[in-house]
Amino acid sequence: GAVVSQHPSRVICKSGTSVKIECRSLDFQATTMFWYRQFPKQSLMLMATSNEGSKATYEQGVEKDKFLINHASLTLSTLTVTSAHPEDSSFYICSAQYQVSSYNEQFFGPGTRLTVL
Amino acid sequence: AQRVTQPEKLLSVFKGAPVELKCNYSYSGSPELFWYVQYSRQRLQLLLRHISRESIKGFTADLNKGETSFHLKKPFAQEEDSAMYYCALRGRGGGNKLTFGTGTQLKVEL
Numbered sequence: 001g002a003v004v005s006q007h008p009s010r011v012i013c014k015s016g017t018s019v020k021i022e023c024r025s026l027d028f029q030a031t032t033m034f035w036y037r038q039f040p041k042q043s044l045m046l047m048a049t050s051n052e053g054s055k056a057t058y059e060q061g062v063e064k065d066k067f068l069i070n071h072a073s074l075t076l077s078t079l080t081v082t083s084a085h086p087e088d089s090s091f092y093i094c095s096a097q098y099q100v101s102s103y104n105e106q107f108f109g110p111g112t113r114l115t116v117l
Numbered sequence: 118a119q120r121v122t123q124p125e126k127l128l129s130v131f132k133g134a135p136v137e138l139k140c141n142y143s144y145s146g147s148p149e150l151f152w153y154v155q156y157s158r159q160r161l162q163l164l165l166r167h168i169s170r171e172s173i174k175g176f177t178a179d180l181n182k183g184e185t186s187f188h189l190k191k192p193f194a195q196e197e198d199s200a201m202y203y204c205a206l207r208g209r210g211g212g213n214k215l216t217f218g219t220g221t222q223l224k225v226e227l
Binding site (some may be wrong): 004031032041042043044045046049093095096103104105106108109111112 | 118159160161162163166168203213214215216217218219220
C-alpha cells in the first residue's frame with residue numbers, strides 16, 4: 001500500500017513552454033503532498049507544501065508564479081512549470097503524506113526528469 | 118533554521134565490514150530524525166526513524182542530542198546495501214516538512 005505515482009516520468013520541452021507534472025496517491029487519500037527539486041548529485045530541496053482545497057505553501061526563494069501548484073482532490077496534486085527555461089531543468093519529486101501507526105509518513109513518487117532545451 | 122549535514126559523499130566498504138554513515142543536524146528544539154534509502158533506479162523510501170528505535174535490514178541509528186548526531190550503523194555490510202542514503206530532519210510544528218542532507222552513496226564491494 002501507500003503508492004505514489006508521477007506522470008510523466010520524463011519530459012523534454014522547448015524554452016518558454018509550460019509543463020505540468022502530476023502526482024497521484026494510488027491507494028490512499030492525501031490531504032498534504034510535497035514537491036521537491038533535486039539537482040544532480042545534490043539533495044532534495046523542498047519547493048512547496050501542497051494542501052488539498054487550499055493554496056500551496058511555498059518555501060523561501062521559490063517563485064509562486066513560476067511553479068504553480070494545484071491540489072484539486074485528495075489523490076492528485078499538479079505542479080506546472082510555467083514559461084520553462086533551461087535553468088528549470090531538474091528532477092522533480094513529489095511525496096504524499098499518510099498516517100502509518102500514528103506517525104505521519106511521506107511516501108515518495110518516482111520523480112520526473114524535466115529537460116528544457 | 119534547521120540543517121542536516123552528511124559529510125561523506127561516498128563511502129566504500131567491503132562486504133562483511135561494519136558500516137557507519139554519519140549525520141549531524143542543527144535544530145533549536147527536539148527534532149524527529151529519519152534515514153531514507155534510494156536503491157538504484159528506485160524511489161526514495163523510509164529506512165528508519167529515531168522514534169521507533171528499531172532495526173531495519175540490520176541498520177540502527179541512535180539519536181545523540183549532545184553531539185546532535187544520528188549516525189546510521191550496520192555491523193556487517195551486505196552487497197544489497199549499496200544505495201544512496203539520506204538523513205532527514207523534521208522539526209516540531211513545522212507542518213511535517215522534511216529537511217534532507219546531501220546524501221551518502223554507500224558502495225559495498227565484494
